[in-house]
Amino acid sequence: MCSDSLQSEDLRSSSDSDEELPVFDFLQPRPSTDVASQKAPKKPASSVLCSVGSADVMMISSDSEDDVPLAQRVKLRQERRSTPEEADDLPHRHLSASETGDATKATKRSAEEIRASREEALRRRQARERRQQDREALKQEQERQKAERRALAEASKSLRPEECIKHMVVAVDPALLQLEGGGTLLASVQALGCSCAIEKQPLPRSVTWARQAPSAQNGAARVPEPHVVMQMTVEDFITLIHNYIQEERHSGSACSPTLTSWVRERQRLHPDKRLSLAVIELESYFRARKSRSQKRLRAAVAGEEAGGGKEKKKRRSGHAEKLPEVSRVEVEEAVVHLQLHTGVSVRFLSTWKEFSDHITMTTKAVAEAPFKRAREQTGFSFYLESEWAGGQRVDKAGKGLLQAWKRQIQQFNRVSSDVAAAILAAYPSPQLLKKAYSQCRTENEKLSLLSDLLIRRGEGVTSTTRRVGPELSKRLFLLMHSRDPEQNLDASL
Known part of the structure; x- marks a missing residue:
């Protein structure tokens, strides 16, 4: 009966053996000490309890399969399918599982190494960027130094006598051009070869100078010169001298500005300027004064009185009659006092043409001044004349x-x-x-x-x-x- 049930169950278990069931660790077969159970032939899953030797084996029949728990059925079926080779391999499987920790550690070390390599790559990239920035900064510094050397060479070249006049800028006050000789002055400056700028000046009717110095940053920068030439009218000049004479005669009781006090005030307002004055047509004042003196002398001698025609003539020359009378000696005294106390000189010119020539010569002198100062700055405290103590050329043959x-x-x-x-x-x-x-x-x-x-x-x-x-x-x-x-x-x- 047991054999019949086994045969009947073989047919059913043949179809069930093809099912793929999950494998669980707790269902793995363990080695048994029962020799009979180890040597027992493979039984189908439908077997029920049979006796093998003295051991009782519980077999599950097809009739009672539904009454057996699923876990027990799976375990029994797994034991049936396991072979001795699989059983021998189980310790190795447990060993490979134990090696999982080492693999995790290896994975962790790899992550740390990757992180370290990334940090090293980042440091290298930053070092490359710093080197690139240093090279760019060095290149910019070299270009800046090159530009400065080029500007310095151009500045040195611009100081030569044949080149300096081209870099000068003559600034003329517009009020000066509105006078009689303004056109002559402008033409003379332009014919000189320098630049001319019509700009309002701090001192009225004045001429100033500036030098276009080559610069590495701006190309050319205007450097102002301290020299200023101011044209003073005869009326203002005579009035200031008359105030000076009155102050000298009355021991400083005059309140009006004198020539010296007027110049000092201009120097106080513009301490960085070297002022010089130019007076045009002063001789016409002395000629008119002499003519008036002669006429008064003739009138006094002849006993003549002023008539209607003379009244009209006086009205026509009333502007000259309003000026105070100042002698040549008084003018020279006031000019000497001015030069001693302020260092300002006065240039007397006859015509506007002479004034234009004076501006032209002053422009040349201002342009060539740096070159002449550099030439005079030698390393010797004495001057060797080339005629008797200068250098002597000696050739290879010993001549000289x-x-x-x-x-x-x-x-x-x-x-x-x-x-x-x-x-x-x-x-x-x-x-x-x-x-x-x-x-x-x-x-x-x-x-x-x-x-x-x-x-x-x-x-x-x-x-x-x-x-x-x-x-x-x-x-x-x-x-x-x-x-x-x-x-x-x-x-x-």
């Missing part, structure tokens, strides 16, 4: 050495060309003079070696002779033998 030795002797104080020629005639080179000193036996003999050399002046009957003397002989000896570079040759006499 004699003249160089002569000029070296002439650098001494109170040594003329005749004295140097007398020494050259006896000792044509410094080496020969040094050899002569070495042949002397005593110090006094060396000091007086050149004392008796004759100096000849003139030719023929009018020629004269004299000796070099002990002073120059001693100075030459100190020049050839002294080891003190700061020794004063004249002080040792």
Whole structure:
């Protein structure tokens, strides 16, 4: 009966064995100590309880399968399907599961390494960016220095006499152009080759100058010059001088501004300017004053009285009659007082053409002033004239050495060309003079070696002779033998 049930269940279990069931760890078969159960042949899942040896095995039949719990059925079926090789492999499966922690640790280390590599890449990128910025900054600095050197070279070139006038800007006050000679002044400035700007000036009727200096940033910058030439009318000039005379005569009781006080006020308002005044047609005032004096003298002598025609003439020349009378001596006194107390000079000009020429010459002087100042700034506290103490050119063949030795002797104080020629005639080179000193036996003999050399002046009957003397002989000896570079040759006499 047991065999019949097993056969009947084989047919049913054959179809059920193809079902794929989930695998659970707790359902895994475990090794059994029952030898009979290990050696028992594979039974179908439909088997019910059978006796194998002394052990009872519970078999599940097809009739009672619905009464068995699902977990137990799955476990029994899994035990049926497991083989000895699978059982031997179970410890390895548990071992691979235990290695999961190591794999997790390896994954964690990899993440840290990735993070570290990202940080390193970020640092490298930042370092590259900093190097790029440094290269760009260095390039900009080099370009800036190059532009400054170029601007400096252009500025140095612009100071040359043949180039400086092209970089000058003459600023003329519009009020000056509205006068009689304004057109002549403008034409003269434009013919000079410099730029002309018509701008309102702080001082009325004045002319100022500016220099276009090359700049690395702005290309060309206008640098103002301190010089200012102001044209003063005859009326204002005479009035200020008259106030000065009244103040001098009344011991400072006058309240009106004098020429000196008026200029001082302008200097206070513009301390960075060097003012100079120009007065045009002052001679016309003196001529009119002289004519009036002569007419009054003739009228007084003849006893004539002013008539209607003379009344009209006075009205026509009433502007000149209103000016106070000032003599030439008083004008000179006021101008000298002005120059002594303020340093401002006054230029008297006859015509507007002379005023235009004065502005032209002042423009040239202002333009060439920096070049002349730079030329005068030498490293020597004395000036060597090229005629007697200048440099001497010596070629490769030695031509010019004699003249160089002569000029070296002439650098001494109170040594003329005749004295140097007398020494050259006896000792044509410094080496020969040094050899002569070495042949002397005593110090006094060396000091007086050149004392008796004759100096000849003139030719023929009018020629004269004299000796070099002990002073120059001693100075030459100190020049050839002294080891003190700061020794004063004249002080040792």
